Amino acid sequence: MIIRLLYLVFLLGVTTTSIAQPKTPATGEIMYHVFQRSFYDSNGDSHGDLNGLRQKLGYLKELGVTSILLLPLYEADCYHNYFANDFESIDPEFGTLNEYLSLVRAIHAQGMKVYMDMETQYVTEKHAWWQSAVGNRDSPFSDYLLFDDSAHNTPATMIFGLRVLNGYDGRVIKVTTVNLKSKQVLDYNRRLFGFFLDPNQDGRFDDGVDGFRLDHAMDRLDDKPTLIDLFASFWKPLVDDLKKINPGITIIAEQADWTDYGFDYFHRAGVDRMFGFELRQAILSFDKSQLIHKADTTLRLCPPGKQQIVFLENHDIDRLASTIEDRSKQKVAAALMFYMGGVPAIYYGQEIGMQGKNKSFGNTDGNNIPVREAFDWYRSGEGLGTAMWYKRSGPWWDEVNNKANDGISLEEERADSGSLFNYYRTLIQVRQAHPALSGGQYSHALNDNERVFSFTRAHGPQRVLVIVNLSNEEQTASLLDPVQVQRSLFGSSRLKNNRIRLLPYEVTVFELK
Missing domain, CATH: 3.20.20.80 (Glycosidases)
Known part of the structure; x- marks a missing residue:
């Protein structure tokens, strides 16, 4: 009420x-x-x-x-x-x-x-629209639902052509589709x-x-x-x-x-x-x-x-x-x-x-x-x-x-x-502390290892580099475009001369100069 x-x-x-x-x-x-x-x-x-x-x-x-x-x-x-x-x-x-x-x-x-x-695309038989409109073309809701027949006795199917859903608790739930073309x-x-x-x-x-x-x-x-x-x-x-x-x-x-x-x-x-x-x-x-x-x-x-x-x-x-x-x-x-x-x-x-x-x-x-x-x-x-x-x-x-x-x-x-x-x-x-991670533009960063994925995020003056080992083995990768690291934000491995050795499934994040 x-x-x-x-x-x-x-x-x-x-x-x-x-x-x-x-x-x-x-x-x-x-x-x-x-x-x-x-x-x-x-x-x-x-x-x-x-x-x-x-x-x-x-x-x-x-x-x-x-x-x-x-x-x-x-x-x-x-x-x-x-x-x-x-x-x-x-x-x-x-x-x-x-x-x-x-x-x-x-x-x-x-x-x-x-x-x-x-x-709101579907309603059940307990809904006021169903109870008023089914079998009643004079209902104020007759235009609210789809029907399979001109007499409005058979409400249309819903998703996957279903008419009935079976609840986990034994309920049998009849459902139909709402007429989204109705003003x-x-x-x-x-x-x-x-x-x-x-x-x-x-x-x-x-x-x-x-x-x-x-x-x-x-x-x-x-x-x-x-x-x-x-x-x-x-x-x-x-x-x-x-x-x-x-x-x-x-x-x-x-x-x-x-x-x-x-x-x-x-x-x-x-x-x-x-x-x-x-x-x-x-x-x-x-x-x-x-x-x-x-x-x-x-x-x-x-x-x-x-x-x-x-x-x-x-x-x-x-x-x-x-x-x-x-x-x-x-x-x-x-x-x-x-x-x-x-x-x-x-x-x-x-x-x-x-x-x-x-x-x-x-x-x-x-x-x-x-x-x-x-x-x-x-x-x-x-x-x-x-x-x-x-x-x-x-x-x-x-x-x-x-x-x-x-x-x-x-x-x-x-x-x-x-x-x-x-x-x-x-x-x-870490994400919330750095605007580049929380809202920066994504760009792929090229490297020479098919098991290592790297990308940058940039927002205003801040730019970060993320390097991820996708494998269960240690991996070494070299970035193809040179970068300068200002500091490490996440992970233990270090990037030196554009080259990094990563532990299995390691994630590293660096803030760049």
Whole structure:
């Protein structure tokens, strides 16, 4: 009821003095992509929640995080909260609207930003549009959904041609596609997104998100013939109108095709950031030629004023620690993520080496639970706040990755100076201390060794050189273009006469004269 009352205020267009906050530079931004249901449980119901996340903001500051990307918050039957029952209600397992607003204000008070994940292209049979429009052509929402028949008795399929999703908890969830060609739907999205930018309409934005992630954004949604040219007819108008409310926001889009660099989204949809899927593949390949090629395309060709998010994990793909078991290689991958360019994003638990791979347990969304397990706070694997909402709910529990005394927990790693957690903290501290690393232009630096990858970053008067041994053996490399080192910023090996000898999987960073 509270959110609907505030939402009504927004719909009525209460006049306020808008104070457009200037967009702060992304220099130094470190994103933390949190699956909030699995992060920290504040009330003992085993579900991570908004108050739990607020209680752990100190941990994120300790790590070095400067912005938080949430998964959807709206009410839904799916545990991941995509496919909404009601876009205007906070999932009660996460908390209340007031608790959400308290979280946003607390994040801002810490000097951090917050982004909200939104996917308004689909609704379930519990949504008001479905309940009113299915079988009723006279419904005020008859134009809001797609139908397979003229009588509007059969809602259209969703992604992959599906009509039904099977929940991990046994729920059968009917889903359909929203008609993004409807002017009423576009207007609704303007109001919905706009509400979360400035809930109390005071123009200060201290209670509003700093931007949105547009999940599964497409120019032609799921190859449906009626949903074409959506960049021009839906996404660009929506983005433009949101930036009229707050010019300082950042719009992030997830490309449906993970081989797409996202340039079309930048130019035609007006978004600010895309995900560097291809660069991620290159980093995990440990192949120098792939790194050179993908970095040149992802970073050097990125349009001015736009950015790529550089990441190793997210809620849809296998955990890095289960893909690459060698901890030394995990550290190299992390260094490349933080130092190559773009905006680095940590998926919750990545910083402590949490494990998990997507499984095939049948037709169920439980297949993805292994990459969305509870954050491992404690040596014992369980304890106050551990969000094991999936406990004893299916075969994913029988193969759970979270185990006691396995060296993979915040409690164990905090005290270990050589841990992955402390390595992440050090990487971030070095990055934040040097503008060239946090916001400089990437350029490949030639050397004579196919197992050694080197590049420079330049910002204003500062220029740094990063040299990485991609192999498990010592390597010697000579730079083909002479440089002068001012000082070493990271790593133990030294560059002398443009030549360096590197330990296995060593990362070195030098500030140049």
